[in-house]
Amino acid sequence: MGIYLHIPFCQRKCSYCDFYSLSGANTELYDQYTDCLIRELTLRTAEYRLPLISIYFGGGTPSLLAPQHIERILDTICKLYLPQGDPEITLEVNPATISRQGLEDLRQAGVNRLSIGVQSFVDRELHLLGRMHDSQQAGQCIEWSHQAGFDNISLDLIYGIPAQNKEDWRGNLLQAVDYGPQHISTYLLQLEPHVPLARRITSGTLAMLTDDEEADLYDLARECLREADYLHYELSNFARPGFKCRHNIGYWSVGAYLGVGAGAVSYDGRQRRLNIPDLEAYLTALSKNIPLPQQILETMGRRQQLAEALVMGLRLVEGIDRDTLGGRFGIENWADFQPIIDHMVSEGLLMVDHNRVYLSPGAYFISNAVLSEFLE
Ligand code: SF4
Structure with missing residues (x-):
């Protein structure tokens, strides 16, 4: 299992962001929130008694918490849960919120992997996205991370930014490669209608790229990163050998995870539950020992679990193993999906090699539409 902590x-707020996060907090609130995370971790110990292979601080901006907060949380997890070997411990870093000393202290606190939200090395693009940092700060943050002793660093990049052309994107990719990270994630800019950037699109002051232009940028990322010896292992993710993200592989393999904090989601293999994204309610519940405000998002039978395993597992370039999933979720359930798989194979969207089923590269960019067939 993995543990996800939402900060x-x-x-x-960035102009494209739809994640649950609030601005204007202070040190007192960070202290209080850390206390509540520790209380939630303590209260929910009995729910998840599985070997723990990864811990992930996501957000929001986890690098706003002090390293001492992170250390207290990690100490609690190590005491109460069942760490297996040397768990992967990732923390998302916003380059605008961290100092060199802060990075050294995070390393000391036990964090062994950083996911740095670079997004772009082009200042015009960063400005459009409403990011707090510029390209110089992004580069400095990566260099400080190396100097602080981190040897497992992931960079996030966004493509499909209005007016971005192939040369801009190639420049971003090559700049990222030059900094020598072990892992690179590339995300397509997608906007919910209510975020500020979407409103600029609707009003006609900016235009999104066309689907074909976005697909070209996606293909360019695959080409550039392959040439730089990164392994393309998941639709949006590339890694040096031995540096795939273990926490996210847990999600793609539909493993269990405990989500802690306001707005976090947990999955125990059958039921998906959401901690209501309401900071006030979260703090009140955990300070007064009243039940945590939660919502059951779905309770899945074995057929639905298999559908989920197909949708998530086929995001991995290596795909899924038919015998493994059939054994885990029932051969009879697998038989239900076989006609869909056969049809997709005949359409050239899926490929089969012995027991392995995987997306054909031509279907990567349209994977959402393709994989949603399993959910109907
Ligand atoms: S830093 Fe990340 S979570 Fe915070 S507003 Fe920007 S994109 Fe959203």
Whole structure:
């Protein structure tokens, strides 16, 4: 299992962001929130008694918490849960919120992997996205991370930014490669209608790229990163050998995870539950020992679990193993999906090699539409 900790604070909201996070918090609130996370971890110990292979601080902006907060949380997890070997411990870093000393202290606190939200090395693009940092700060943050002793660093990049052309994107990819990270994630800019950037699109002051232009940028990322010896192992993710993200592989393999904090989701293999994204309610519940405000998102039978395993597992370039999933979720359930798989194979969207089923590269960019067939 993995543990996900949601840190719902940001210095300022970015113009494209739809994640649950609030700006304007202070040290007192970070202290209080850390206390509540520790209380939730303590209260929910009995729910998840599985070997723990990964811990992930996401947000929001986890790098707004002090390293001492992170250390207290990690100490609690190590005492109460069942760490297996040397768990992967990732923390998302916003380059605008961290100092060199802060990175050294995070390393000391036990964090062994950083996911740095670079997004772009082009200042015009960063400005459009409403990011707090510029390209110089992004580069400095990566260099400080190396100097602080981190040897497992992931960089996030966004493509499909209005007016971005192939040369801009190639420049971003090559700049990222130059910094020598072990892992690179590339995300397509997708906007919910209510975020500020979407409103600029609707009003006609900016235009999104066309689907074909976005697909070209996606293909360019695959080409550039392959040439730089990164393994393309998941639709949006590339890694040096031995540096795939273990926490996210847990999600793609539909493993269990405990989500802690306001707005976090947990999955025990059958039921998906949401901690209501309401900071006030979260703090009140955990300070007064009243039940945590939660919502059951779905309770899945074995057929639905298999559908989920197909949708998530086929995001991995290596695909899924038919015998493994059939054994785990029932051969009879697998038989239900076989006609859909056969049809997709005949359409050239899926490929089969012995027991392995995987997406054909031509279907990567349209994977959402393709994989949603399993959910109907
Ligand atoms: S830093 Fe991340 S979570 Fe915070 S507003 Fe920006 S994109 Fe959203």
